[in-house]
Amino acid sequence: LFHCHCLSLSRFLPAHSYPCLCRDAKGQYLFDLICHHLNLLEKDYFGIRYVDPDKQRHWLEFTKSISKQMKSQPPFTMCLRVKFYPPDPAALKEEITRYLVFLQLKRDLYHGRLLCKTSDAAILAAYILQAEIGDYDPGKHPEGYSSKFQFFPKHSEKLERRIAEIHKTELIGQTPETSELNFLQKAQMLETYGVDPHPCKDVSGNPAFLAFTPFGFVVLQGNKRVHFLKWNEVTKLKFEGKTFHIYANQKEDKKIILTYFAPTPEACKHLWKCGVENQAFYKLEKSSQVRTVSSSNLFFKGSRFRYSGRVAKEVMEQSAKIKREPPEIHRYVIQYSITLKSLLMLHNRERSESERENFNKMAYGLCLESLRDSAHSTPVRSVSHGESFIPRSRSHAAEAGDGSAVIADESYNPSDSVLPTPVAEHSLELAVSRQINGAPCSIEEEKESEAGTPMGGELGELGADSRAAGSLQVAALSEAEQVNKFVLSVLRLLLVTIGLLFVLLLLLIVLTESDLDVAFLRDIRQTPEFEQFHYEYFCPLRRWFACKLLLFG
Numbered sequence: 001l002f003h004c005h006c007l008s009l010s011r012f013l014p015a016h017s018y019p020c021l022c023r024d025a026k027g028q029y030l031f032d033l034i035c036h037h038l039n040l041l042e043k044d045y046f047g048i049r050y051v052d053p054d055k056q057r058h059w060l061e062f063t064k065s066i067s068k069q070m071k072s073q074p075p076f077t078m079c080l081r082v083k084f085y086p087p088d089p090a091a092l093k094e095e096i097t098r099y100l101v102f103l104q105l106k107r108d109l110y111h112g113r114l115l116c117k118t119s120d121a122a123i124l125a126a127y128i129l130q131a132e133i134g135d136y137d138p139g140k141h142p143e144g145y146s147s148k149f150q151f152f153p154k155h156s157e158k159l160e161r162r163i164a165e166i167h168k169t170e171l172i173g174q175t176p177e178t179s180e181l182n183f184l185q186k187a188q189m190l191e192t193y194g195v196d197p198h199p200c201k202d203v204s205g206n207p208a209f210l211a212f213t214p215f216g217f218v219v220l221q222g223n224k225r226v227h228f229l230k231w232n233e234v235t236k237l238k239f240e241g242k243t244f245h246i247y248a249n250q251k252e253d254k255k256i257i258l259t260y261f262a263p264t265p266e267a268c269k270h271l272w273k274c275g276v277e278n279q280a281f282y283k284l285e286k287s288s289q290v291r292t293v294s295s296s297n298l299f300f301k302g303s304r305f306r307y308s309g310r311v312a313k314e315v316m317e318q319s320a321k322i323k324r325e326p327p328e329i330h331r332y333v334i335q336y337s338i339t340l341k342s343l344l345m346l347h348n349r350e351r352s353e354s355e356r357e358n359f360n361k362m363a364y365g366l367c368l369e370s371l372r373d374s375a376h377s378t379p380v381r382s383v384s385h386g387e388s389f390i391p392r393s394r395s396h397a398a399e400a401g402d403g404s405a406v407i408a409d410e411s412y413n414p415s416d417s418v419l420p421t422p423v424a425e426h427s428l429e430l431a432v433s434r435q436i437n438g439a440p441c442s443i444e445e446e447k448e449s450e451a452g453t454p455m456g457g458e459l460g461e462l463g464a465d466s467r468a469a470g471s472l473q474v475a476a477l478s479e480a481e482q483v484n485k486f487v488l489s490v491l492r493l494l495l496v497t498i499g500l501l502f503v504l505l506l507l508l509i510v511l512t513e514s515d516l517d518v519a520f521l522r523d524i525r526q527t528p529e530f531e532q533f534h535y536e537y538f539c540p541l542r543r544w545f546a547c548k549l550l551l552f553g
Contacts, residue, residue: 021066028062034080039327042097044315047083050076056266059083059274063308084281085194087214087312089184093319095177096327102131102180105187108195112153112414115192122159124186125151126166131179132331136168176331191225191405197414198271200244200260209412210244210260210271212278214312217246219258220412225405227258231283239272239295239303241265241485246275269295273305280307287311512538 021030027048035043048060052071060078061069070076082104086092089101106128108114109121116124128151133141146164147155171179187193195218197209208221217234219227229248236247242265246258262268276293284290292306310318510516511524512534524530 023067024065025067026062027060027064027066027069030060030066031062038096038100040096040100041322041324042092042094042315042319044310044318045082045084045086045097045101046080048078049081049083050078052266054264054266056264056270058270059277061308084278084312085214087188087282089188090181093322094326096329098184099180099329099331102183105184105193109151109187110153113192113195113197114187114190115410115412115414116190118159118162120186120190121152122162122166124183125149125159125163126171127179127183127186129163129167130171130174131176131183134176135172136164192220192412195220196274197412198262198267198274200262200271202261203259208260209414212275214282217248217275219260222411223406228405231279234279234283237272237275237279237293239268242268244268244271269303272303276305277307280311281309282312284311285313287314508538 031043031046031048034048035041035046040046049057050060050070051057058069060066066076082101086101089098089105092098092101105114109116109124125146129146129149144160144164146167147157147160151163152159174182194213194215195209195211197211197220200208200210202208202221206221208219208226211218211220216228216230218225218229229246229250233248233250234246235249236245238245238247239262242262244260244262246260248256248258250256262271272295280290287310290307290311292304295303295305511521511530514521
C-alpha cells in the first residue's frame with residue numbers, strides 16, 4: 001500500500017485462500033479487509049486512493065460499490081494513503097499507526113511535499129537512517145553511506161555529510177520506535193505538515209497549490225504561504241466547472257472569498273470533495289452533525305456530497321479505549337500493491353455448494369503482489385547528485401493565524417503533486433526493475449527514460465504528434481461535456497418546474513373538491529377571489545372534462 005516496499009498476501013494466507021470481492025462489494029469492505037491484514041485499529045486516518053484513465057486521483061468512497069467508481073477496465077490498482085493527517089501524530093495510541101503515518105511523511109519528504117529548511121531536513125533524514133539501519137557501524141557503513149539513500153527530490157553533498165554526522169554522533173542507541181517518534185514530532189512542527197497539494201491558478205493566472213491540513217486551509221504560492229484559514233473561519237466551499245470558491249469569516253466579521261481555477265472540472269470536483277471531507281473531519285464535534293453539502297446555491301443544480309465516517313474528536317476518543325497487546329510490526333516490508341482482478345472460478349469441483357455459488361460469480365480477486373523484499377524502505381540512489389536541495393521553511397512555532405509566511409527560499413513545487421500516485425501500469429517486471437533502482441514509478445520519469453534511448457528523438461517527435469492529437473481530442477471532449485452539462489441543467493430546471501406545477505394542481509384539487517374542514521382551507525375557500533375562480537373557471541373546466549370522458553367512454 002505504501003510505496004516504500006510491498007508485502008505479498010501470501011505471508012498471511014496460502015495462495016489458494018485469497019479472498020474474493022463480489023461485483024457489488026463496497027469500498028468499506030475492501031478497506032476493512034486491508035486493515036484486518038495490517039492489524040490496524042486506528043484506521044479512520046487512512047483511505048484508498050486510485051487513479052482514473054485521465055490520470056485524475058480519487059479517494060475510494062466507502063459507501064459506494066467499487067465497480068461503479070472505476071472508469072477503467074480491471075485490473076485496478078489502488079494505494080493506501082493517509083487521508084486525514086493526525087493533528088498530533090506522536091500522540092497516536094498504537095505504534096503500528098504511528099509507523100504507517102511515518103511512512104507517509106517519509107514519502108511526502110521524498111516527493112518535496114513536506115518542505116523544510118536544510119537543518120530540519122538533515123535531522124529528519126538522520127532519524128530515517130537510524131530507524132532503518134540502526135547505529136552507525138564503521139565496518140558496515142563506509143564513507144559516504146548516507147548518499148546511497150534518496151531522502152529528498154535533490155541532494156547536496158553538504159547536506160549528506162550533515163545527515164551522516166547527526167546519525168553518527170547524536171542518535172546512538174535510539175531504537176526504530178524512538179527514531180520514528182522523534183521524526184513525527186519534528187515533522188508536525190513544519191508549515192507543510194499534512195499538505196496534499198492540489199495544483200491550481202489564481203485569478204491572475206499565477207500557479208498556486210491549495211491544500212487542506214489538520215489546522216485549516218492553506219494556499220502555497222512561490223516560496224510563501226499566501227493564505228491560511230482556520231477551519232472555524234471557513235464557512236463554505238463551492239465549485240462550478242473549473243472554478244473553486246472558499247468563503248470565510250475572519251476577525252472583526254471580515255468576510256473574504258478566495259477564487260482559484262483547477263486544471264479540469266474533474267480536478268476541481270475532487271478538490272471540493274477533499275475540502276468538504278477535511279472540514280467535516282477536523283471541525284465538527286460529532287459525526288451526527290455531518291450534513292449533505294451542495295456545490296451550488298440552487299438545489300436542482302450542482303453536485304451533492306456527504307462525508308461518511310467519524311470525525312477527529314470521535315477517533316481520538318475511540319483510540320483511547322483500545323486495550324490490547326501491541327501488534328507485531330514488520331518494518332522491512334509495508335508497501336502493498338492492491339490489484340482487483342475480474343475472476344470467473346471455473347475449477348470448483350472439490351468445493352461445497354455454497355462456495356461454488358460464490359465462485360461462479362464474476363468476482364474481483366484481491367491480490368497483494370510482492371515486488372521486492374529489502375532490509376530498508378527508503379529508495380536507494382543509483383544516480384549522481386543533482387542540484388543542491390536547499391529548501392527553507394518556517395516552523396509552526398510562529399504565529400499560526402498569520403495569513404502570509406515565507407516557507408522556503410525555493411518555490412514550493414512538489415515533484416509528485418500533478419502526477420497520480422505512482423503505480424505499476426504496464427508490467428510487474430518494469431515495477432521490479434524501477435523499485436530496485438530506487439526510482440519512483442512516475443509518468444514523467446518514464447518519458448525521460450524514453451527520451452534517453454537511441455531512438456529517443458524519433459519517439460519524441462511521434463510523442464509530440466500524439467500529444468497534439470490528444471489535446472484536440474481533450475478539447476473536443478471538454479466542449480461536449482459543457483454541452484451535456486448545459487442540457488442536464490435545462491432538464492433539471494424543466495423537471496423542477498413540472499414538479500411545482502403538479503404540486504400546485506394537487507393543492508387546487510384539494511381546495512375545490514375535498515370536504516376537509518380545516519381552518520386554513522376554509523379561510524381560502526371563503527375569499528371572493530377563490531369563489532370567483534371556482535364558479536367562473538374551475539366548474540366549467542370540470543364539466544368540459546366530464547363531457548369529453550363521456551364521449552370517449
